[in-house]
């Protein structure tokens with residue numbers, strides 16, 4: 001009898017350990033896959049300093065998956081942020097936080113990040129980039145050349161649209177063309193609570209172009225070789 005009991009106790013102990021182990025794996029999964037804002041906040045580190053891996057766990061479910069698509073306000077690939085300049089990433093996150101950028105999901109992400117967390121996450125994504133770039137830039141066709149000329153895009157976004165003149169300006173070469181198009185259109189949208197971006201500079205520029213022209217610009221810039229990429233994360237490390 002005692003032997004049986006001891007055996008059962010042992011069995012329960014190992015069963016319990018197994019349950020705890022699987023619960024732990026499960027508890028980590030939603031942070032990466034459902035992106036519940038703040039889900040990693042109550043992690044085992046207990047509110048103290050979180051590792052950078054825990055912080056970016058809130059991002060990789062969308063930005064770390066090749067070809068991952070957003071469906072609002074239309075279907076497009078989520079922007080590549082690995083290799084983007086850190087100062088621009090912080091500026092963009094702050095624009096979601098203040099509401100200058102209206103995208104609802106990214107607003108809720110921006111809202112839960114402190115300035116310090118934004119800085120650490122942005123530095124992490126900048127470090128992941130710097131993919132070597134093909135020096136030969138394919139020439140745009142005459143229509144696109146005229147559009148690029150009209151708003152002097154390279155005067156701010158820099159050589160090959162990859163060397164912005166200010167680190168708070170984005171690298172745009174090689175970014176997903178469908179995202180570039182959505183972004184360009186969004187600068188035209190005003191007075192909509194869930195759509196659009198307020199930005200004096202890009203607002204004035206985008207409004208000079210029809211959507212068909214913005215699409216031609218986005219397709220050309222997206223076709224260039226750039227420093228941006230999607231860096232998939234190892235799920236378990």
Ligand code: HEC
Nearest residue numbers: 035058059062070078079081089092093103105106109121
């Ligand atoms: C649920 C999916 C999702 C999650 C999770 C998510 N993002 Fe985003 N992110 C998006 C989408 C979609 C956009 C484009 C929004 C828009 O149109 O402005 C975006 C835009 C951005 C941009 C602007 C990029 C640019 O080129 O202007 C940055 C920076 C960014 N996200 C960083 C992050 C960081 C950092 C995290 C984690 C803390 C994160 N995102 C989590 C979907 C997501």
Ligand code: HEC
Nearest residue numbers: 151152153156169170172180183184197199201202205217
């Ligand atoms: C005077 C400087 C300037 C000029 C000229 C300019 N841009 Fe921009 N661009 C910016 C700045 C600054 C931002 C960031 C705005 C923000 O915070 O949303 C930006 C953002 C963008 C974005 C959004 C990128 C992203 O990752 O979300 C795209 C796309 C873009 N510009 C394309 C263009 C194109 C195409 C042209 C020419 C037709 C152009 N820009 C001309 C300064 C400029």
